[in-house]
Every structure is written in C-alpha cells, then in structure tokens.
Amino acid sequence: xxxxxxxxxxxxxxxxxxxxxxxxxxxxxxxxxxxxxxxxxxxxxxxxxxxxxxxxxxxxxxxxxxxxxxxxxxxxxxxxxxxxxxxxxxxxxxxxxxxxxxxxxxxxxxxxxxxxxxxxxxxxxxxxxxxxxxxxxxxxxxxxxxxxxxxxxxxxxxxxxxxxxxxxxxxxxxxxxxxxxxxxxxxxxxxxxxxxxxxxxxxxxxxxxxxxxxxxxxxxxxxxxxxxxxxxxxxxxxxxxxxxxxxxxxxxxxxxxxxxxxxxxxxxxxxxxxxxxxxxxxxxxxxxxxxxxxxxxxxxxxxxxxxxxxxxxxxxxxxxxxxxxxxxxxxxxxxxxxxxxxxxxxxxxxxxxxxxxxxxxxxxxxxxxxxxxxxxxxxxxxxxxxxxxxxxxxxxxxxxxxxxxxxxxxxxxxxxxxxxxxxxxxxxxxxxxxxxxxxxxxxxxxxxxxxxxxxxxxxxxxxxxxxxxxxxxxxxxxxxxxxxxxxxxxxxxxxxxxxxxxxxxxxxxxxxxxxxxxxxxxxxxxxxxxxxxxxxxxxxxxxxxxxxxxxxxx
Amino acid sequence: xxxxxxxxxxxxxxxxxxxxxxxxxxxxxxxxxxxxxxxxxxxxxxxxxxxxxxxxxxxxxxxxxxxxxxxxxxxxxxxxxxxxxxxxxxxxxxxxxxxxxxxxxxxxxxxxxxxxxxxxxxxxxxxxxxxxxxxxxxxxxxxxxxxxxxxxxxxxxxxxxxxxxxxxxxxxxxxxxxxxxxxxxxxxxxxxxxxxxxxxxxxxxxxxxxxxxxxxxxxxxxxxxxxxxxxxxxxxxxxxxxxxxxxxxxxxxxxxxxxxxxxxxxxxxxxxxxxxxxxxxxxxxxxxxxxxxxxxxxxxxxxxxxxxxxxxxxxxxxxxxxxxxxxxx
Numbered sequence: 001x002x003x004x005x006x007x008x009x010x011x012x013x014x015x016x017x018x019x020x021x022x023x024x025x026x027x028x029x030x031x032x033x034x035x036x037x038x039x040x041x042x043x044x045x046x047x048x049x050x051x052x053x054x055x056x057x058x059x060x061x062x063x064x065x066x067x068x069x070x071x072x073x074x075x076x077x078x079x080x081x082x083x084x085x086x087x088x089x090x091x092x093x094x095x096x097x098x099x100x101x102x103x104x105x106x107x108x109x110x111x112x113x114x115x116x117x118x119x120x121x122x123x124x125x126x127x128x129x130x131x132x133x134x135x136x137x138x139x140x141x142x143x144x145x146x147x148x149x150x151x152x153x154x155x156x157x158x159x160x161x162x163x164x165x166x167x168x169x170x171x172x173x174x175x176x177x178x179x180x181x182x183x184x185x186x187x188x189x190x191x192x193x194x195x196x197x198x199x200x201x202x203x204x205x206x207x208x209x210x211x212x213x214x215x216x217x218x219x220x221x222x223x224x225x226x227x228x229x230x231x232x233x234x235x236x237x238x239x240x241x242x243x244x245x246x247x248x249x250x251x252x253x254x255x256x257x258x259x260x261x262x263x264x265x266x267x268x269x270x271x272x273x274x275x276x277x278x279x280x281x282x283x284x285x286x287x288x289x290x291x292x293x294x295x296x297x298x299x300x301x302x303x304x305x306x307x308x309x310x311x312x313x314x315x316x317x318x319x320x321x322x323x324x325x326x327x328x329x330x331x332x333x334x335x336x337x338x339x340x341x342x343x344x345x346x347x348x349x350x351x352x353x354x355x356x357x358x359x360x361x362x363x364x365x366x367x368x369x370x371x372x373x374x375x376x377x378x379x380x381x382x383x384x385x386x387x388x389x390x391x392x393x394x395x396x397x398x399x400x401x402x403x404x405x406x407x408x409x410x411x412x413x414x415x416x417x418x419x420x421x422x423x424x425x426x427x428x429x430x431x432x433x434x435x436x437x438x439x440x441x442x443x444x445x446x447x448x449x450x451x452x453x454x455x456x457x458x459x460x461x462x463x464x465x466x467x468x469x470x471x472x473x474x475x476x477x478x479x480x481x482x483x484x485x486x487x488x489x490x491x492x493x494x495x496x497x498x499x500x501x502x503x504x505x506x507x508x509x510x511x512x513x514x515x516x517x518x519x520x521x522x523x524x525x526x527x528x529x530x531x532x533x534x535x536x537x538x539x540x541x542x543x544x545x546x547x548x549x550x551x552x553x554x
Numbered sequence: 555x556x557x558x559x560x561x562x563x564x565x566x567x568x569x570x571x572x573x574x575x576x577x578x579x580x581x582x583x584x585x586x587x588x589x590x591x592x593x594x595x596x597x598x599x600x601x602x603x604x605x606x607x608x609x610x611x612x613x614x615x616x617x618x619x620x621x622x623x624x625x626x627x628x629x630x631x632x633x634x635x636x637x638x639x640x641x642x643x644x645x646x647x648x649x650x651x652x653x654x655x656x657x658x659x660x661x662x663x664x665x666x667x668x669x670x671x672x673x674x675x676x677x678x679x680x681x682x683x684x685x686x687x688x689x690x691x692x693x694x695x696x697x698x699x700x701x702x703x704x705x706x707x708x709x710x711x712x713x714x715x716x717x718x719x720x721x722x723x724x725x726x727x728x729x730x731x732x733x734x735x736x737x738x739x740x741x742x743x744x745x746x747x748x749x750x751x752x753x754x755x756x757x758x759x760x761x762x763x764x765x766x767x768x769x770x771x772x773x774x775x776x777x778x779x780x781x782x783x784x785x786x787x788x789x790x791x792x793x794x795x796x797x798x799x800x801x802x803x804x805x806x807x808x809x810x811x812x813x814x815x816x817x818x819x820x821x822x823x824x825x826x827x828x829x830x831x832x833x834x835x836x837x838x839x840x841x842x843x844x845x846x847x848x849x850x851x852x853x854x855x856x857x858x859x860x861x862x863x864x865x866x867x868x869x870x871x872x873x874x875x876x877x878x879x880x881x882x883x
Contacts, residue, residue, distance in 0.1 A: 124843075127611045127612050127613075127843065128612050130612065130613075131612055131613065131614050131615060148611060148842050152610075152611050152613045152616070153613075153616070154611075154613075250819065302705055302706070302726055302729060302819075304819055305705065305729065305818070305819025305820065306706075306819075307704065307706075307708060310708045311706060311708065497842040498842070508823055511819075511823070515729065515730075526638065529636075529637075529638045530637065530638065530639075532636060533632075533633055533636035533637040533638070534633055534637075534836075535629050535632055535633070536629070536844070
C-alpha cells in the first residue's frame with residue numbers, strides 16, 4: 001500500500017520538457033557569452049600613449065575576440081557631494097562607448113556602482129571580497145590603503161601602463177604621484193586631493209581688534225606661529241568676543257592634528273628604513289600646545305569627544321571660536337548642511353556662499369617654529385584597479401591583459417580635466433591636475449556647468465545636477481582657486497599598514513592630555529609603552545628624539 | 555590482557571555510539587547536532603587552524619599553507635602582558651560581566667513574574683516595551699544612549715538635570731567619573747538589551763507550570779510573594795541555570811554596543827572597554843587585518859568561555875538537576 005500517488009504521465013512529460021528547456025537556455029546563455037570566433041584571440045594590444053588610438057585598438061581587439069559587452073564595477077565612499085568618485089567612471093565609460101560607436105566598434109562598457117558614506121567600509125569590503133572574486137574592478141579610495149592592498153597583490157601595478165603614458169602622468173602634481181607609489185611602483189591614479197586650511201572667523205578677529213591683513217603670507221613665511229595664534233586666542237577670550245579660541249576635529253586617527261608633528265619639525269616616516277617614526281620631541285610639543293590652549297579655556301577639555309553635527313560645526317559657523325582646523329570640503333559642507341542658527345528666526349539653516357565668504361578667512365596651518373613655513377596636509381584619493389579587473393567577463397583567463405588595459409584606459413578617461421574639475425567644484429576637493437585647475441578658472445565653462453549646459457552622460461547629469469545647483473557659484477570657484485597654492489606646502493601621512501594603529505595612539509594620548517589625566521610627558525611615554533607592547537608595531541616604528549627639558553610654550 | 559581490556563573498551567564505545575544512533579534521542583537531537591557541527595564545531599576547527607597561520611587581510615590563497623607555530627599565541631600573550639591598559643580593561647570586564655549578568659537574570663526573572671500576575675493586555679504591552687532595545691538596530695540603540703548620556707549640554711540627562719536645577723553645569727558621565735561613570739553606562743546599555751532574553755525564556759517557562767498549582771495556592775490564601783517563592787522560582791531552576799550560563803558566555807564575547815560608545819568618545823577608553831573589544835581592537839585596528847592573531851585570541855576566548863561555562867554549571871548545581879530520579883516521587 002502506498003500513500004503517494006505517482007505522477008501522471010502528462011505531468012511527467014511537462015516536467016521533463018521544463019527541465020530540458022532550462023538546460024538548453026542555460027547552455028545557450030553560456031555559449032552566447034563565449035567568443036564565437038574561431039580565429040586566434042587578441043589578448044594584448046601594445047599601448048602607444050595616444051588615448052584615442054589605444055582605446056580604438058582595445059575596442060577592435062575586444063570585438064575581434066567576440067566580446068560585445070564589458071561589465072565593470074566601481075566602488076567608493078565619502079560625503080554625498082563627492083559622488084563623482086563613482087560617476088567619473090560612469091562618465092568615462094560613456095565617452096569611450098561614444099568613441100567606439102563613432103568608429104563602428106560594436107562593444108559597450110556597462111558600469112555598476114556602489115557608493116557609501118564611509119570610505120573605510122569600502123576598503124574593508126574590498127579586502128573581504130577580493131578572494132571571492134566579488135571585489136570591484138575599480139575603487140576610488142584613500143591613498144593610505146595602497147600599501148596594504150599592493151602588498152597583498154590586490155591591486156594592479158600601473159607602472160608598466162604609465163610608462164607609455166608619461167604625458168598623461170605629467171599632468172598631475174608630482175607630490176600626488178609620489179603619494180601613489182609603494183616600493184617604487186605606482187599603484188594608483190590621483191582622483192582628488194584636499195588641503196586642510198586653518199579657518200579664522202573674520203568677525204571674531206575684528207571684534208578683538210586683530211588685523212588679518214597679510215596673515216596668510218606671514219604664516220606662509222613662518223613669521224606667524226602657534227605662539228602668535230595662542231596670543232590671539234587669549235585676546236579673543238579675554239575681550240569676550242568668543243568663548244573658544246580654537247576648535248578642531250575629534251576622534252581617532254584624523255590627520256588634521258598630525259600637522260602639529262610636521263609643524264614642529266618632526267616626521268612620521270623614514271624613507272630609508274621604510275619604518276614609521278615616533279618623534280618624541282615633536283609629539284611632546286604638539287601635546288604641550290594643545291594643553292596650554294585647554295588649560296586657558298581656549299580649547300574644550302573634551303574636544304576629542306565633541307559631536308560633529310551638534311557641537312563642532314555649530315560652534316564654528318555660529319562664530320563661537322576664533323580658529324578652526326578644518327578642511328577645504330567644510331567650505332562646501334557649511335553651505336549644504338543646516339549647522340547655522342539664524343539669529344533672526346532662531347532656526348538652523350545652511351550658510352549661504354556669501355555668508356561663508358563673509359565670515360571665514362583661510363590660511364595654511366601655522367608652523368611651530370619661527371621662520372619655518374606653514375603647511376597643510378593632504379590625503380589624496382586614488383583610482384585603484386583590481387588585479388583581477390574584468391574577471392566577471394567572458395574568457396577572462398585568456399583576455400586578462402586586454403581587460404586590464406581597458407580598465408586602465410577607463411581610469412585615464414576618468415581623469416579628463418572636466419571630470420576632475422566638476423568633482424572639485426561640487427565637492428570642495430582640489431583638482432589633481434594643472435589642466436583641471438585651469439579649467440576651474442574658465443568663467444565660460446563654469447557658467448555652462450552652472451546652467452547644466454555641459455555634455456555629460458544622462459545618468460551622471462541626473463545624479464549631480466542638484467549638487468551643481470547648490471554649490472557651483474563664483475565665490476566657491478574663487479575659494480578653490482585661492483587654496484590651490486596650499487598644495488605646494490602639503491604633507492602626507494605615511495602609507496604604512498601599521499600607521500592607523502599609531503595614529504589611534506596619538507588620539508588616545510591627546511584625549512588624556514586634554515582631560516588632564518596625563519601630562520604631555522606622561523602621554524609621550526604612554527605611547528612608547530603602547531608601541532613596545534605590540535610586537536608588530538614595535539617592529540615597524542622607530543622611536544627617535546627625547547622629550548625636551550627646557551622647552552616652553554608660548 | 556591489556557589488549558583484551560582495550561578491545562572490550564573499544565567494543566563498548568562503538569556499541570554505545572551505535573545504540574545512541576539507533577535511539578529516539580538521536581533522532582530528536584539530529585537537527586541540533588547538525589547545526590552545532592556546521593555553525594560551531596567546524597568554525598572552531600577552522601579558527602584553530604587559522605591561529606597557526608599568518609593569515610591577514612583575508613588573503614586565504616596566499617597564507618593558508620604557511621605555518622607559524624605558536625607565534626600568534628606568543629604575540630597575544632606578549633601584548634597582554636606588556637600593555638599598560640590591560641589592567642583597567644580586565645577589571646572592567648569582570649565588573650561588567652558580573653553586574654550585567656545579575657541585571658539580565660534577575661531583571662528577566664522579575665519581569666516574567668511581574669507580567670505573570672498582570673492582566674493579559676498589560677503583560678503583552680510590558681513585554682513588548684522591554685523587547686524594544688533588542689529589536690532596535692545596534693547603531694540606532696547606541697546612538698540613543700550616546701545622546702542621552704552625552705557629557706555636554708546637548709546630552710538629554712544633563713539637560714534634564716540642569717533644567718530641574720539639580721546640576722549647574724553638564725557632567726561628562728562617561729569620561730570624568732572614573733571608573734563608575736563608564737561602568738554604569740556600558741552596564742546600563744547592555745543590561746537593557748539582555749533583560750528581554752531572560753524575560754522571554756522565563757515567561758515561556760512560567761506558562762508551562764500547571765495552572766492547578768497556582769489556583770490551589772490561591773484557594774489556600776497564598777500571596778503573590780509566597781506563590782513566587784514556593785512555586786514559581788523552584789520550578790524555574792532549570793531555566794535560571796540556562797539563562798545565567800548563556801548570558802554569562804554572551805557577555806564575555808559581546809562588544810558591539812560598547813565598541814560604538816567607546817569609538818564615539820562617550821565612555822573612557824580603558825574603563826569602557828571589555829576583553830572582547832580589546833581583542834577586536836588588537837587584531838582589526840590596523841589597516842592590515844591580522845586574522846591569525848584574531849583567531850588565536852578567539853581560541854583563547856573559547857577556552858576561557860568553556861571553563862567559565864562549566865564552572866557556572868557546577869556552581870549552579872547542574873549535576874544534581876540531571877541526576878536520575880530516585881524513584882520515590
């Protein structure tokens with residue numbers, strides 16, 4: 001006796017037909033993805049350095065190999081205004097597709113994108129997914145990740161490609177190209193960079209009778225140092241013009257404060273040994289400066305745990321501090337986010353471009369040593385290419401080199417001056433090439449951009465037009481042009497895999513100093529102890545110098 | 555002679571396994587055994603293996619065949635014994651586990667018993683209210699308490715106390731009152747989440763207690779307290795042991811809420827960090843993800859957890875509870 005009724009004959013036939021159709025459809029799809037040509041595959045095209053010629057040759061090679069569609073993916077992260085970090089690639093693919101169309105090449109690039117708020121999450125996902133073959137073909141991310149990605153073989157060494165593209169390479173500021181190097185090889189193409197100006201409130205300075213005329217030059221020449229800024233801050237506080245003299249970013253591993261180490265003549269990396277450097281004297285001086293500010297009520301004791309949106313930005317935009325150690329992107333952020341409390345309505349709203357221009361003076365980060373020029377710090381973003389770029393496309397094993405060339409050329413196209421200039425104008429980052437910097441000064445082009453009359457891929461234009469409307473205006477253009485000189489004074493944080501650990505120790509120790517839990521000397525010794533407690537860090541860090549015994553501030 | 559003894563022992567073992575596989579107990583336990591093998595046993599074996607490799611940055615293909623012996627364990631002990639911040643972290647972990655555990659078990663038990671004596675509607679609403687912390691996404695939940703305990707005037711607690719005139723300037727709860735401030739915050743935040751777990755287990759257990767016992771006690775004029783003391787708690791012994799052991803092991807390895815509170819600067823870095831978070835930071839703070847070291851630390855944590863778990867079962871009298879009935883019941 002059975003409890004199960006056997007399938008009827010008809011049902012059996014129907015199921016069998018469905019299975020056969022399924023298998024046939026799968027086989028057809030698989031075969032349609034395979035090159036149909038029986039001739040020998042073109043697996044490589046010698047690059048000439050002439051972009052148009054090379055991209056046409058690559059397109060023809062792909063067409064010859066039977067490839068109709070190339071799927072690429074790009075990931076990046078950051079503030080909402082920086083979405084050209086992904087749309088730059090979409091735009092480049094659109095332009096390449098047009099070149100191919102004009103040359104009757106029947107191949108198309110399709111780009112999928114992913115953009116998140118925290119670039120570190122993108123990095124984490126990239127390394128998690130690389131082994132699984134799910135990492136993107138292109139990633140725009142901070143140059144500091146180059147060391148760990150390159151050492152694992154996760155990103156492509158671009159040096160052989162760039163050897164044929166020297167004129168392209170020469171468009172970039174040389175310091176930025178140096179930042180893209182690891183072990184002498186270039187692993188990234190600069191995507192954007194920034195400066196970290198010291199913002200000074202014009203209205204607060206005027207209230208305290210401080211003369212800002214020529215200050216930027218004095219800082220540039222090292223005539224105005226942290227000692228002078230301290231005296232200014234004290235005057236502001238004593239005259240009741242603002243409750244604070246200085247505000248800066250919070251939290252861990254932020255590079256803004258690292259500028260203090262350079263300002264006091266210290267260093268963080270030894271090129272000869274390839275090791276990180278912990279400069280006890282420079283770090284001690286940095287801590288003493290901050291403690292002196294905090295002890296006199298010029299800087300909050302709990303600065304390192306202030307809330308960004310509810311404390312830091314409102315304090316700065318409401319004019320409750322003389323100075324703020326910020327970044328170029330803040331100029332734009334204050335115009336798009338409601339941090340400012342309007343005294344007339346009592347409501348929070350963004351500042352207008354005119355108000356930002358009216359309230360803020362900007363200059364380099366002052367030196368700690370008289371006569372030593374001021375400085376800034378950049379953390380450029382880089383286009384990095386996956387060492388398995390193109391893997392999700394047909395015949396990857398045979399056509400790997402060709403796909404890599406294509407992805408390299410896509411990144412070259414994404415470095416077109418207008419793409420870089422648009423990103424700068426809408427996000428407040430600085431252009432990475434001289435040609436893009438020139439374009440930003442071109443009033444006609446800026447007006448075309450503002451009026452959305454420039455030619456862009458429809459997908460790109462739709463996604464950035466709202467940001468363009470809010471941010472592209474003559475005052476912001478002028479700001480970007482005015483701060484670009486800072487790149488000549490820029491410094492970088494090391495590209496060492498252990499650097500984030502060291503940076504978080506700086507933040508930990510500084511927090512203890514500001515809260516009066518440690519003296520500057522104790523904090524320096526605490527960092528030494530922590531370095532020595534971690535075998536990897538101990539191996540990677542050279543501890544140099546001594547705590548100066550007779551050094552005083554201001 | 556020895557061979558014979560071994561042979562007998564082997565036969566006994568195999569026949570015991572065979573008998574177990576043929577038994578009904580095996581059929582009932584089969585799904586759980588599969589789950590334990592897939593989600594616990596295999597990961598443990600993989601973790602132990604990883605702990606002997608220099609695996610980093612998830613580059614499995616590159617490092618998986620490299621052996622470094624006990625180097626990761628040596629690095630772990632070196633860091634623990636040389637780090638000046640380990641002492642406060644160790645003390646914090648002990649205080650955090652003991653106090654949060656007491657809140658979770660007693661709070662859960664108290665809520666389950668309290669809702670037992672309530673009307674159905676009130677009981678449902680109360681239980682739902684206490685489930686909210688568990689249902690809220692970790693980041694959102696942590697953000698709520700971040701703003702509540704914030705050490706400036708934007709902190710809800712500070713602004714309430716200031717508006718009532720109890721304090722005149724904001725208190726940095728998690729940073730200035732060391733160690734009690736950060737301890738209270740991390741215990742409070744985690745305690746609220748954990749209470750609901752005990753509450754559900756105890757509520758479900760209470761609902762299985764025969765109603766006749768309670769009704770009979772009521773008829774005899776027993777008060778709520780005496781019903782609780784003489785009926786409910788004795789019959790919940792098993793569940794109390796289970797929830798205590800489970801919550802203790804869970805607290806030993808938890809770090810998600812604490813991670814955010816420390817990262818956002820709400821609580822002191824050393825008196826707000828527990829052992830699990832310390833291990834996480836040790837292996838994952840650098841741009842390089844040191845998975846070999848993390849695996850070694852994880853294996854040690856599992857061993858510590860297993861010892862503590864066994865200890866808890868011993869102290870709570872688990873052995874007595876699983877003894878064969880004496881037959882005189």
